Amino acid sequence: MxxxxxxxxxxxxxxxxxxxxxxxxxxxxxxxxxxxxxxxxxxxxxxxxxxxxxxxxxxxxxxxxxxxxxxxxxxxxxxxxxxxxxxxxxxxxxxxxxxxxxxxxxxxxxxxxxxxxxxxxxxxxxxxxxxxxxxxxxxxxxxxxxxxxxxxxxxxxxxxxxxxxxxxxxxxxxxxxxxxxxxxxxxxxxxxxxxxxxxxxxxxxxxxxxxxxxxxxxxxxxxxxxxARWFDFARFVKGHTIAVPEGYDDLDAFNKAIEAVVLGHDRLETPPEDHPTWHHPALRIGPDINNDHSGPVGELEKQMRMAVDKYFAESPNDDNHPFLTTEPRDYEIVAWSAVLDGEGNQKPHIHMSGYLSGCYYVTIPDEVSGSGDDNAGAFEMGRPPEELPFKAEFPVETVKPHEGLMLLFPAFMYHGTVPFKSKQKRICVAFDVIPKQAA
The missing domain is CATH 1.25.40.10 (Tetratricopeptide repeat domain)
Structure with missing residues (x-):
């Protein structure tokens, strides 16, 4: 026995x-x-x-x-x-x-x-x-x-x-x-x-x-x-509109292909309220969106890697900044989708397992990408969460997202989104650069 x-x-x-x-x-x-x-x-x-x-x-x-x-x-x-x-x-x-x-x-x-x-x-x-x-x-x-x-x-x-x-x-x-x-x-x-x-x-x-x-x-x-060295947004936050990937007529066609993958994800759901990724009942998360390295998401991951490599290449560290001093020699990318169904927001948070964080904007409501002064639905960096009862005024950087924007920023920067309301979905693919070996 x-x-x-x-x-x-x-x-x-x-x-x-x-x-x-x-x-x-x-x-x-x-x-x-x-x-x-x-x-x-x-x-x-x-x-x-x-x-x-x-x-x-x-x-x-x-x-x-x-x-x-x-x-x-x-x-x-x-x-x-x-x-x-x-x-x-x-x-x-x-x-x-x-x-x-x-x-x-x-x-x-x-x-x-x-x-x-x-x-x-x-x-x-x-x-x-x-x-x-x-x-x-x-x-x-x-x-x-x-x-x-x-x-x-x-x-x-x-x-x-x-x-x-x-x-x-x-x-x-x-x-x-x-x-x-x-x-x-x-x-x-x-x-x-x-x-x-x-x-x-x-x-x-x-x-x-x-x-x-x-x-x-x-x-x-x-x-x-x-x-000011830590909150140097001009130095550490970098964004650009991606080039049209091969095989697509334009960015709109590429984004529609990405959107179809995101909305068809078999685990796209609102996390439980006691889970760290919960922010709002209208927010759905699709984990591990890039597990399959083929199709439109595979093309998007290529764009992510090009953006990350460009970020590292264009980030000199003449002043021995603590963040850049620990730049990884090699990395992997972990990506997930975030869908806000017509309203909602993400509270200030950081991704502690990554080194560099990023976001690609797939579908953006007109109310968010418009040219007005309203920051509804915008991406915001710098502000700490309410759970940390600080008294100081913190530097804040706001980015109005638009479809096709690839945005990169240090993982140590608290970030979130401004609440918005629309009849459209706000869809992005977020990702972390996970070091394989620290420098």
Whole structure:
């Protein structure tokens, strides 16, 4: 039986969950108390999208946990599988029983707190984490988890203290810098936030989020000359109307071909409101639009690459600007479509996985591309999101898009769109230049 379970585990790890289930079937039916066989079967069913069948196996395990050598540990493991199935309430309840069985087991308590945090019960998690930190005051991982729970519980002063202790204990990664700076900004302690942004950029010079915070904080603390280098729109924002790709009579014909691909995308949809890409109920996103490198999108990707290579070639770095210093030697392009159905906007945001961001405008309503002073539907750069409570006035650049425009800008620049209303769709293909190897 154990050998079959090991072979099934290898099949699962190799991406063959259905074959693993065939191997496990005689185990789960003949020896239902072998908990590993049941939990591995649950994982296979989850991988195949059959949550109900996965829960049946976990229910079987629940009937055997009290017979395990350490019931509390068995329950803790079972809770993790229920969490994989998004059964957070059940997972949390199981862990509570496990903790009651071994009340002095700090590891179980921390697992319980982690489960509560993953379920969004931040205040309850914080109480458990705080008790654990008293016993292990120099455990960097525990300090970080406690800091995150404090921050999510709106206790920013405590969060800053805990993040600082985490860094003193030797753990200073991207998440810690980002969370610490955000908490300090929320508290109005922008000079401290600025100092940490300087440290972050020094430690991770190619990190786009670090650059974004650095640029914003230079404005907020009043370093106007330095801030001007970051918000040099004339230097860093470049746009041109593309040439007509081969095989098309004119740009209008090419754009109509792109529009047909965009609107025919089988995953073009409005993201859930709790997803980072959600901005407005009228906005639909079509991910990975350039996975198929043929047809009109393949031609568009060629235009993107020509524009990116031209951007790099025409961007001298005589003053050692931090952004240009980290220019990638090689890159890939990840593109997606954005469709605004007659109204809406995108809130200020950045793309932290890219180095350079871009946008190609496919279909633009007359109200947006018109020659009037109204900026409705325009592309806007520089303004930070409302979630960052800055007090300074930020430099802002606005671009009125038109069909055929290819626009490039640094990924660290916050950008969004101005709300508009029209009877027409506003369609663009956005993309990120993802470094393969930093310079």
């Amino acid at each position: 154990k050998q079959k379970i090991e072979q099934a585990a290898q099949l699962f790890q190799a991406g063959q969950p259905r074959e693993a289930l065939e191997m496990l079937q005689p185990v789960t039916s003949g020896a239902p108390g072998m908990m590993r066989g049941q939990t591995l079967s649950a994982r296979c069913w989850l991988a195949l999208g059959h949550r109900d069948k996965a829960l049946d196996h976990l229910a079987t395990v629940a009937g055997y946990v009290d017979k395990a050598p350490r019931p509390a540990l068995a329950r803790a493991n079972l809770a993790q599988f229920y969490a994989m199935a998004d059964e957070w309430d059940t997972a949390t309840s199981i862990l509570e029983v496990a903790v009651s069985q071994e009340p002095d087991n700090i590891e179980l308590k921390v697992k319980h707190a982690d489960m509560l945090a993953n379920a969004g019960q931040w205040r309850e998690a914080l109480m458990i984490f705080e008790a654990a930190v008293k016993k292990f005051p120099e455990n960097a991982s525990l300090l970080r988890s406690t800091a995150i729970s404090a921050q999510m519980s709106k206790q920013n002063t405590r969060a800053v203290e805990l993040y600082t202790r985490t860094m003193a204990a030797g753990l200073a990664d991207k998440q810690i810098y980002s969370n610490l700076i955000a908490a300090l900004i929320e508290l109005g302690r922008v000079d401290e936030a600025h100092r940490h942004a300087v440290d972050w950029c020094a430690a991770m010079p190619a990190d786009i989020e670090a650059m974004a915070f650095m640029a914003l904080l230079e404005v907020e603390v009043g370093n106007n000359d330095v801030a």
